[in-house]
Amino acid sequence: AQTVTQSQPEMSVQEAETVTLSCTYDTSESDYYLFWYKQPPSRQMILVIRQEAYKQQNATENRFSVNFQKAAKSFSLKISDSQLGDAAMYFCAYTNRASGTYKYIFGTGTRLKVLA
């Protein structure tokens, strides 16, 4: 069975600094997708970044980038130049083509605090 693990329940970062959120996963599939979602308080989960497993190049979206280590089954999120608006719950999620339905498997989340 596939699993997703986020080992950091909470992280803090100073405004303008860089922070890395960790995510590991376990799967025997080869065709899968990984995501980071951000959930601000009382708001919906918003897609931050998406990685296709067959792409070796790490995905980037402005200040957000991932370090995708396929062999190690690791998918960490780096936030550069942290802003107060980055404070939120961050979820790592996995899905794969073989499921047919592309249902997501989530980690437990990491709460990010940004300190002014």
Add this chain to the structure above:
Amino acid sequence: EPEVTQTPSHQVTQMGQEVILRCVPISNHLYFYWYRQILGQKVEFLVSFYNNEISEKSEIFDDQFSVERPDGSNFTLKIRSTKLEDSAMYFCASRASTDTQYFGPGTRLTVL
């Protein structure tokens, strides 16, 4: 930008009562999902729905649960006889043909 919406934002009910949670997916999406998150636990998949039928359901999704797309816009989750352990945040999601899902803000269900 189109968003998934959910109503109500918070529902309080007595044990044994029926509840219906409502979702309006993004209009051109074809695949719909419900997830739940019990406080302090992982977000868990409940059910996926496509072409007016359930395409996959989890072990959690027992006979007490049902889903429906009663018209062209709404997607509902019904819990027939709520239990205390059904208290959770329920998220609706939808997607088009790609793998990326778009989530609603959730409904917090409290069963007393």
